[in-house]
Amino acid sequence: MTINSTIPTQVLADLRDIVGNARVMTDPPQLAYYATDISGEADTRPGVIVKPESVDNLARTVALLTRADIAVIARGAGFSYTSGYLATQSPSAIIDTTDLNRIVEINETDRYVTVESGCTWATLYDALKAKGLRTPYFGPLSGLHSTVGGAASNNASFYGAGTYGAMADSVLGVDVVLADGSLVETGAACAEGRTPFFRYFGPDLTGVFLGDCGAFGIKAHVTLRLIPFPAAEDYLSFAFERFEDIAEAHVALARENIVAEQWGIDPQGNENLAARGFKFLEGLSFVREVAAVKNGMGQKMATIARTLIDGHRSVSRGGFALHLVVEGTSAKDVEMKIGQARRILVPLALKELPSTIPQITRAKPFRAIKSLLGHDGDNWLPVHGLFPYSRAAEIVAVTDEYFVRHRDLMKKHDIKVSYLTGAVGSAFLIEPMLFWKDRLNAFHLRHITDDQRRDFAASSPNPTAREAVTTLRRDLVLLWGTFGAAHFQVGKFYPYANSLSSASLAFVKNIKAALDPKNLMNPGALRLGLADKGPTKMKFTEFPQNLLDQP
Template sequence: MSNDTANAVIDRLQSGWGDSIVTDASELEYFSTDVYSQGKPLLAVLRPNDTQQLADAVKQLTEAGVAVIARGGGMSYTGGYTAAQSPAVLVDTGALDKIIEINLEDAYVVVEAGVTWRALKEALDAKGVRTPYFGPMSGSHATVGGGMSQGAIFHGSARYGCSADVVLGLQVVTANGDILTTGSAAAANTAPFFRWYGPDLTGLFLGDCGLLGIKTRIVLKLIPRHAHIDYLSWQFPTAEGLFAALGVLARNGLASETAAFDPALTRVRMRRAGLSSDVKALTNVIKKGGLISGLKLAVKGRDIVDQEQFSLHITLEGDSTAEVADRVARARKLVGEFGESVEPSIPKMMAANPFAAWNSMLGPQGERWAPVHALVPHSRATSMFKALQELFAREQETMDKHGIFIGTLLSSVGAQTVVIEPCIYWPDSHNAFHQRTVDADHRERIGCPGEHLEARAAADVLKRQIADTMRAHGAANLQLGKFYDYRAGRDPAGLALLDAIKAQLDPKGLMNPGVLSR
């Protein structure tokens, strides 16, 4: 297809969309870039505020041979929305930002895909309810639709699972312009209260990375907000002790969130500005936990954790003081044989500032950042962690040469799953996404190392080595995008079914080409 034909479609759409179609070169550069990489040039960016408007546009674009890609809050680091081919148009769902219905009696909420997790939490807080899982640490920017497409974890995950575990139904725009509804609402005169009405079509679109369509509405479960919360922290001399603690907490369902750091990541955190200088963080801790909690945090901050040990930080929630006290007592008893209890400054700060992670996408001296994660059962966590440490030891000379360092974040999801996420830091220039997303005063404070192409290339090789090591140990992944393996080694019958569904919904293969292709 010629560029003239593609441009003619954009011109035709622009007459009806006006400023909701973006063609400015600097804006297109920003939207073509994620946290890690840059895709092919974009023809335009659409910012729909109506599902039917979007469906009509998608139909015209795909009929003309233009690839269409959905973008949520932009927090991908796996090429989830970067264009793999041209011509391509990106759909920025940020203007689909309405909370349609909060149904307290039937315990569900209906939101448009561009609603951020922070905006949703604030709206639900006012009603005394929440979604069981309520967003990633990047939820100030990350959207509900993005969390459904990519898969997301953290807030509430240790107890309630991942983003997909709280979904009742979806509305999706397919490549041919159809508007598809899943869950009970797909039946006439039926409310969106129940997911399992026949075969689970909802599940097809969860974690699809936008392969099968563009999500425009999502229905999520609601539960009452837990009225009581407490915090615990421990440190451990070995990874084995940490993983044992994560496992026993998970099997007993005690924590709502778990976050652990290896010594290297603790040192990265120590090199950042201290908590005592972060007025907003302290203010939020005081609002949530009282003046004494805030003063303890100001005095002790992160320094309570030994930089040479692994540390684990958890929140525990309940509906009464007695319930939380019981959870705390049980957690102390179960974990006490593996580690030493320390002041829980870090989980207090994280709970008071649940979505404050956007500045963390750059290192303490402005280094670029790229996480690579694995989901494994508890029984494989220690062996995988050791294999990764062996990889890092083999690559230490190269890492030292290019100023690359790695720290690892660890967590848990439900009773079965451990998350292991090495974070690569390397000196390099900041791309358009960093410049737009990271606070300007923070970037000024930490500086920018400037362009280091050899370090970037070495980090890219290391990123692939980490993912391959994880895969060799039986890892699963979220946010598959265009980076993680999906097809390699997969059951052929399952792939044939997925490919048949893709062909039905997107016969020209123009909905986010390149995702789930490895």
């Protein structure tokens, strides 16, 4: 790793004058931690970490750093697996936004909420639920730590995404600090005297900054729509024999727009879940949470415990499994949707399973993250693609075949793969997750559980397996590109800039140049400036577009 060039002494002194001494960090252990994410370690460390506690100080910090020609990278909770906030040039500064965590306004009348970018999804959910409200999309699984601003910068999926789409679809406006320290408002609030009640007032300036990975500026505030908190919800789980059947089920459910969340896991995922995250004794601690969701109506504690036991057995023995949550304005509304979902799933599935997993998932949406490692301490690294519904069955076949054809490489390095699938608005989602034995980096060591740290902190480096995983991920993304993939969390990994038409790429570069003329806002994000580094296109003649029709 290259240690970043020293930040000038006067710049450090000026930063401390702005935010205070304790909010400017230059000690090597901190710099090492901020130079890692789930995907690994950067080649270059930042020279300083700054934690502003107000939007005004955020703006002053950005202006100071860019005047000194220091690259500026925003970071929320840090749960990136695409090198999104890892430095690519020196000197660089990381701005940790997690102390910008206030809920600025909950406007119950006009149905919007404005938060600072470092507010966590769990904090927002709890505050809104107390008022009988919710955002349509309401967070990723990592929402106990993950921030609203991070999701706005990367886009995100999970809670509410089946009905309401990705995170960006719930955003009304953002306030963004640009490279010169100025603060730009979008949506209706961009005009004098307006509030952020509506997204579209002239051109959709909000959309420019959503999914930009901080390349165009740093989010200071995010405003989201509000809806009434659902009056009722219910759950279903089904077992499937084939991967393609799960894909067909996802698409059929999504087209009816009746499911708040739906996710599928494969046999390896079921095995991991049973071994790591869904153990009976741990599950018993969730019984009261499940009972609370049911409002104590008609299900005694013993009955819930029996459901938990049955659910654990289905996880231990299951093949492909699909889990879903349905919500509605009344119990009758939910009952109708559950009936519709069953009519879709029964002809495709092997059998219905106890719905314990989606019940527990919704009973307490945001929990401590335990999935940064496999159940036996393996490193975990996902890669995902978004595809049109019409290509869902085809893409699961292509993806599965890709790993079959690399089974010798995977066996040699003891690399395992597990699949997560889902539907997000108008897209089918597939996310292979790779597991292998390797050392833990600074990000792992800070965020894994105490038990995991005790058992696996001394894991040995395995660079050859790590390189094999890197190649598998990269080439799979390039293969998916031939089938029209899109991606969340582009970061510095997914080939966004590489994939654009010449006219579109020129347009994006012009936006970047206008907002950030010195290219100091997260250089390399969206792969802008990195498009000529590494392979961008490969031919995959062994994966014809009509693979499913092959004998």
